[in-house]
Amino acid sequence: MVFRNVLTRIGASRLKRIGVHVLQGALVVSAFMGSATPAAGQSSQGSTGQYDAPPEQPPPATSDDRLFWTLPNFLTVKNAGVMRPLTAGEKYDVVFRSSFDYVEFGWYAVLAGISQAQNASPTDGRGFSGFAKRFGTAFADGSIDNFMVGAIFPSLLKEDPRYFQLGEGSAWHRVEYSVSRLIVTRSDRGRQKLNVSELLGTAATAGLATAYRPGTDRTMRTVASVWATQLAYDGLALTLKEFWPDIRRKVSHR
Numbered sequence: 001m002v003f004r005n006v007l008t009r010i011g012a013s014r015l016k017r018i019g020v021h022v023l024q025g026a027l028v029v030s031a032f033m034g035s036a037t038p039a040a041g042q043s044s045q046g047s048t049g050q051y052d053a054p055p056e057q058p059p060p061a062t063s064d065d066r067l068f069w070t071l072p073n074f075l076t077v078k079n080a081g082v083m084r085p086l087t088a089g090e091k092y093d094v095v096f097r098s099s100f101d102y103v104e105f106g107w108y109a110v111l112a113g114i115s116q117a118q119n120a121s122p123t124d125g126r127g128f129s130g131f132a133k134r135f136g137t138a139f140a141d142g143s144i145d146n147f148m149v150g151a152i153f154p155s156l157l158k159e160d161p162r163y164f165q166l167g168e169g170s171a172w173h174r175v176e177y178s179v180s181r182l183i184v185t186r187s188d189r190g191r192q193k194l195n196v197s198e199l200l201g202t203a204a205t206a207g208l209a210t211a212y213r214p215g216t217d218r219t220m221r222t223v224a225s226v227w228a229t230q231l232a233y234d235g236l237a238l239t240l241k242e243f244w245p246d247i248r249r250k251v252s253h254r
Helices: 002-010 012-036 088-099 102-117 127-157 171-180 196-212 220-252
Strands: 184-187 192-194
Touching: 088 127, 102 127, 127 196, 127 220, 171 220, 192 196, 196 220
Parallel strands: none
Antiparallel strands: 184 192
16 A cells, blocks of 8 residues: 555656666666677677787798708798798708708718718728718718808808799799709898809818818819819709609609
């Protein structure tokens, strides 16, 4: 009875107005809460309703690839247009990893064995002693050349020691391109320039080679021979680097 008397005194029209205000307030609160707290599963959406795409990661500056799944091929990359330059520290680091990779010791042992079988540098002698001398010479030639061509001169001259695969065109065109990298390289700014690091680096390697060769081999003829050998070896290596992806796909049937 009391509740009924109260309703009678307030009046039906007034109750109606109160109900309308309460309903409007509830709608405003629900709208505010809906805008402040996104629906479940939509917390990462933008104002357009699209999910924010994760930032695109830049490609690695060097590679973990290996020629024939064994020999380090860390300075061979592709997509030259999107590659950032290497710092001097990175140039030394990747050359160090390549030069002292465990596979390299086996590679130089093979070269020393071939040299011994051909009796190259007869002053080194025969037997294990001769093999050890040839192994040391091969290891020194290769490692010094790696540092001269891949780290020391590129850091001083601001040149990029990486090989950028062409990966398209005729086979002959790709051979020409790869061998031409002995003379043409890229600066740290991405411009084409004379490959001074290769030319001076191999020359410096040849000059230093006389320091650990027998006295009879410390001649300009030896220097020229080592220089030509290093250039030829580097040219062959560049060609293999260009066609290695094709060889790998062929062997793997991919």
